[in-house]
Structure formats: structure tokens, C-alpha cells
Amino acid sequence: MQETSLRKRREDEKSLQSTEPKTTNLQKELGLFSGICIIVGTIIGSGIFISPKSVLSNTEAVGPCLIIWAACGILATLGCSPPQVVVKFLAAAAILVITMVNALSVRLGSYVQNVFTAAKLVIVAVIIISGLVLLAQGNTKNFENSFEGTKLSVGAIGLAFYNGLWAYDGWNQLNYITEELENPFRNLPLAIIIGIPLVTGCYILMNVSYFTVMTATELLQSQAVAVTFGDRVLYPASWVVPLFVAFSTIGAANGSCFTAGRLVYVAGREGHMLKVLSYISVKRLTPAPAIIFHGIIATIYIIPGDINSLVNYFSFAAWLFYGLTISGLVVMRFTRKELKRPIKVPIVIPVVVTLLSLFLVLAPIISMPAWEYLYCVLFMLSGLIFYFLFVRYKFGWAQKISKPLTMHLQMLMEVVPPEEPPE
Template identity: 65%
Template sequence: MDEENIRKRSSVQEPDELSVKGKKSKSMNLQKEVGLISGICVIVGTVIGSGIFISPKSVLANVGAVGPCLVIWAACGVLATLGALCFAELGTMITKSGAEYPYLMEAFGPIPAYLFSWTSLLVIKPSSFAIICLSFANYASAPFYPGCEPPIIVIKCLATAAIVVITLVNSLSVKLASYVQNFFTAAKMVIVVIIVVSGIVLLAKGNTQNFNNSFDGPPLSVGTISLAFYNGLWAYDGWNQLNYITEELKDPHRNLPLSIVIGIPLVTVSYILINISYFTVMTSTELLQSQAVAVTFGDRVLYPASWIVPLFVAFSTIGAANGSCFTAGRLVYVAGREGHMLKVLSYISIKRFTPAPAIIFHAAIAIIYVIPGDINTLINYFSFAVWIFYGLTVLGLIVMRFTRKDWGRPIRVPFIIPIIVIIVSIMLVLAPIISAPELPYLYCVLFILGGLGFYTLFIHFKFSWAQKISKPITMHLQMLLEVVPPEGVTE
């Protein structure tokens, strides 16, 4: 049976026609099942993950004092909000899932969009997924190895298991994935509240000595400030995640901007208060010497209930991983639908109405990163690559203000906002190269540009031998996974 026969067997009449034996036809597309509360939870649940438990030490190391550290955390929140507002205009103007991908397609054409999908599918999204799951594995295994670091093999296996479970959940049901996201978002807010309330209580008791002369520190430079932003923004990454599932949002013109305006400021306030709480029990030197800042905080404040901290940090990271998987799978789905990846990646499960092939592909690449991967190396690759495309996407917003004047814009941000985001993006991309030039940044650039070769061979010229190879692969995967193109199926 060839692929065309499978399509014929899976397709039905148009929705306005009567189906055979009274069965109702349902459009074979992603369903609008994500409301305002779930949208806020996707943002909060994806952003608050491992970053706030890893980045405080790196931010402080670059600025050297409590005051500038807190300013950096606030500024990162402002930048994330500005970037998200730019994406809100794009998301309500172009109501397609995939975030940067369809925006770059409309602004600059297929080549930049393909380079983004190429880089995102093979570097940005799976490396982020791998980083979060490795962080989860570190915190989840720590209580079982008191006084020493968990074996690497245990961390790798646990991270891989987390990827498999999260992939299974997201492949089975959009509603199930949303419920899981909501639960872990609630769970991670518990540990956020515990840390914040504990810090406020300690401040009320007069533990303010670590805030004396809080701006006394080493002189700051553009390089150190940029690197501090680099680490802080890793903790905020995920501010654009809701744009990846625009097609599944109920009333996106209302719920997309509302989710952003509520979700990101909520994260910013939480991050600032968490850092203040850290400094109520640790001096700058003690925080820099801590192996795990949140665990040190728990040992000093919550003993003998300090076990709560690693448990809920694990909840936080697994929730962020679920949100990352949920949104990244949609990017693969959109790229496949546009013909920039194997067509089977745009197919949807007949029974589950989820982009199962896209989700599974994303997970497989993430596992490849987990096996030899190191968290710090993966963060460097991720951050450098992602801000290239953040800046390019916001530049596309400015370009379309002139080239797509007649398009409806339910949200229109002031012109200065995208300008600020573009300038900061350029600084963030150039800062690590200028401050500490390393070969990995060159490799990353070469890898991005290497996508041009694949685009030329497989997309532009569409070599016949490539079609002959992909056709049987698509057919067998379609039968194995029980998926069909975004057409019609009978309920």
C-alpha cells in the first residue's frame, strides 16, 4: 500500500457534507483547547524551571555585588516582557503556531525561516529540553547521594527517562499535557512561595546586614554586564513559548497578550523576591561558594524539612521540561507542514489529535544531547544561537510595519520597543565573542550557515532521489504511528 492509498483511506468528505452512517466529520487540525489559565501556566511553567536555581550564582559572579545583581534580574524581566510584547503583535497578526518560524517566513521569506527551523530543531529546542531534564536529574538524584555528587550514569539515565515520559504524555493528549503543566506549575509555585515567604520573615526579623553597601563592588564593564544578562536571561527563557501554540489558543487575540502581561511580570517579581531571600541568609561570598543555592537556603532556613527544596525544585524542572516539549513539538509540526522537514513530521495522530511524529523527533534529538552533553556547554550553545533569531524576528516586526501595512494588528507596540530589543540582542550575541572568544561560537555560526546547503539540495532543487528515499520512510512511519496529514478523518 503506497502513501496515496493511505491518504485516501484516511480522508473523508468536507465538513459541510453528511458523513456515512451518520458519523460526523472532524477537521484534522490541532484543536483549540488552551485557555487563558493554561496559557499563563505555559509561560510561568516554562520560564520558571532550572534557571532561577542555577543562574543567581553566575549573575552575581559577573557583577560582584548584591545591588547590581538585583538590578540585572529586574532588567532581564523588563527585556523579556518587551520581547514578549513584540511577539504578541506578531502572534495576533500571524495566527500560526511555530512562533519565529512563520514570522520570519512572512518577513524575510523561506531561507531565514528554514535556517531558524534548522537551528531550532537541531540545536535550540532539543538542547534546552536536555538542559532542563539534566537539571531535573541532578536535583532528583541529590537526596540519594548525600555528601557527594550523583554518578553521571544515574543522571544521564534519569534525564533520558524524564524525556521519554514527557514525550509520552504530550503524544497522548493535549488536555493531558495541559493538566500536567498546570499541576507542576502549581507545585513549583509552592517552592517559590516557601522561599519568598521565608525571606520576607527573615527580613522582618532584621536580617538585612547583607544588603548594607549593596552597590559596593568591583567596577562594571559592558562585557561583565552583558555576561550577567546572558545568565539571567537563560532563567527567563520561555517568554515566547505561547506563540508556538497560537493555533491551539482559545481566542488568541485576547488570551495571548493577557497571558504575557500576567505571566511574565509574575515571573519577574518572583525572581527578584527569590534573590532577595537568598541574600537574607547568605553573603555574596557564601552564595558564590554554594554548590546549589536553593539547597543551601533550605538547609539554613527549613532544617529539618530541607528535603522539601530538592523535591519541589525537581517538580519545577519537570514542569519546565513539559512546557518546552509541548511547544517545541509544534515548531517541528509547522516546519514539516511548510515542507522544510519530512512531511511526516506535520502529520497528526488520528486518535489523539496531537503532532506525535514531531514530538517524538524532538525527544530523540534531545536524548542525543543528553548522552554526551554537559549543562554549561549546552547553555552556551543555546543562548548564543537563540538570541540571533530573537533579534532577527523582532527586526521582521519592523520590516512588516512597512511591507504589510494593510494587515490587521490587534496589538501594536510602540516603535521604540522592538528597537530596544534588537539593540540588546546584538549586544548579547557579540558580548561573549568579544569578552571570551571561543571556538564553540564559531562552530555554532558554521552550523547555522550549514543549513543553507541542505536547503539548496532538498528544498530548492528537490532532488528526485531524496523524494524516493523519503516517500517509503513517510509511508511506514505513517502506518506505525497511525498519523495522517492535516486533512479530515471520521470520528
């Protein structure tokens, strides 16, 4: 009995030793299910509960609206009115909590993502099932002559795609955390193939549900489409809709923080941003400085307050960089043929996505020019000032500022440069 107990204790000790990280680096703790939850949970945020109004306002008919939602999915695969200051304060508080969670533990951030993904799928299922039941009962009036009154222009299509693709944003988030994904060459494409079609199907069915109880005019007049749907279909339990929309938004924000923090981390590690952003927490093995930096930037983004303007200018900036990134892949396919490519797609796919990105960036500017697009470009270019001063040329006076700051942040946050993993 004692020998069995002793052997079991030695096995436990050996198991514990084998699970301890050998280097101060990010660990592979995410499986396929967590990968799918990150894609689905980051894509489904507040977008599908709000942006149907903006998509419809640019297409002006039910038929083209549903086609835009389906096309956005294909491209990806490829209550009350409280004061604005209160809303912004709550948003800032949520960002702070999410930042703390992801800075404290990779597993905790992953568990939070899984829970909120499950919660948002519950409300998605409730809306879809309710709508399909009403549709089966004969509520099809809003789908009659669904292409009547369509007035499309190149710019309107671009803006409609902006709002639709904003609701799909998150389709690329898993790419940022391949270092922490178990068996990434298998699980990355598999999670994308499962996650994005799942979201696309949910989005189309949710829009069908919305149109079973709202006319196009009523949907355009709604401030939050899902809340209006809940008031009409789920009363007196309609309060669950804004509650679960909040859960959905928090889950998407958590997924974005989890993945975008890794993007900042790698940028610092590769020398594109300050080195301190690539440091790892000694105790928790998380990229804490990068996550906190992302949280600060996210807090700044809540200042404008106008969701439609934020969506348009975010989408403009995002698709500008998506296009540049993917066009870089096309160029490197010919100029860097010697590079190892564990995951390789036919060249036609990045070419098509590059052309679509170019259309999405230029079409709204050409048809409906606005100064805000120029402001957006200037805001992005302002990053070059910090890059050249603190990263590229490392001027002496700039280093006098950055080095003591890096040292104090390193001691305060208990972070160190990442170690090279053993061969």
C-alpha cells in the same frame, strides 16, 4: 418521565456531536488559565534555582545582581552528586516520558503543565516567605554596601544577561500555540501581561531570600543555590527543596515540549522542514511526529553535561534567532503593509528588542571570544544541508530516502497531513 429521559439523551448526543472535531487538525483546548500556566510554568524551571550563581559571578556584587534579574524580567515582558551517566540517563528518561505524554493528548499535557506549575509555585512561595521572615528578623547584613566591589564590563553584562534570561526563557512560548488557544487575541497578551510580571516579582524576591542567608562568596561556591538555602533554613525538611526543584524542571521541560513541538509542526507545514513533521495523529489529534522529533533533539542536548556552557551557547543561539525574527517584523512593517495584523505593537518595541539582541549576541564574543561560539554557529548552519537536500531542491536520491521513510512513519504512527479547517 420517559419523554424527559429521551429528550435528555438526545441533548447529550447533540452535545457530543458538537464537540467532535470536524477536521483532522489541532483543536482549541487551552484557556487563559492554561495559557498563564504555560508561560509561568515554562519560565520557572531550574534556572532560578541555579543561575543566581552565574549572574553574581559576572556582576560581582549584590546590587547589580538584583538589577540584572529585574532587567531580564522587563526585557522578557517586553543534596548529592550522583555519577554523570546516571544524571543523563534520568534526564533522557524524563524527556521520553514528557514526549509520550504530549504525543498522547493535548489535554493531558495541559493538565500535567498545570499541576507542575502549581507545585513549583509552592516551593517558590516557601523560599520567598522564609527569606522575608528572616529579613524581617534583621538579617540584612548581606545587603549593606551592595554595590561595593562592582567590576562590570560589556562582556560580563552580556554573560550575566545570558544566565538571567535563560531563567526567563519561556516568555515567548505561548506564541507557538495560538492555534490551540481560545480567543487568542484577548488571551495571548493578557497571559503575557499577567505571567511575566508574576515571574519577575518571584525571581527578585527569591534572590533577596537567597542573599538573606548567603553571602556573595557563599552563593558563588554553591552548586545549587536553592538546595543550599533549604539546608540552612528548612532543615530537617530541606529534602523538599531538591524534590520540588525536580518538579519545577520537569514542568518547564513539559511546557517546552508542548510549545516547541508546535513550532516544528508549523515549520513542516510551511515547507521549511520535512512534511512528515506537520502530520497529525488521527486518533489523538496531536502533532506526534513534531513532538517526537523535538524529544530526540532535546535528548542530544543532554550529552555535553556542563550546564554553564550549555546555558551560554543556548542563549547565544536563542538570542541570535530572536533578533533575526524580530528584525524581520520590523522589515515587514514597511515592506508588507497590506498584511492583516490582529495584534500590533508600537514599532519602537521591536526596534529596541532587536538592538538588545544584537548586544547580547556580540558583546560576549567581542570581550571574551571563544571557539565554542564558532562551533555553535557551525552547528546551526549544518541544518542548511538537510534543508537544501530534502526540502528546498528535493534531489532525486534524497527523495528516494525521504519518501519511503515518510510512508513507513505515517503507517507506524497513524498520522496524516492536517486538513484545512472549515470556513
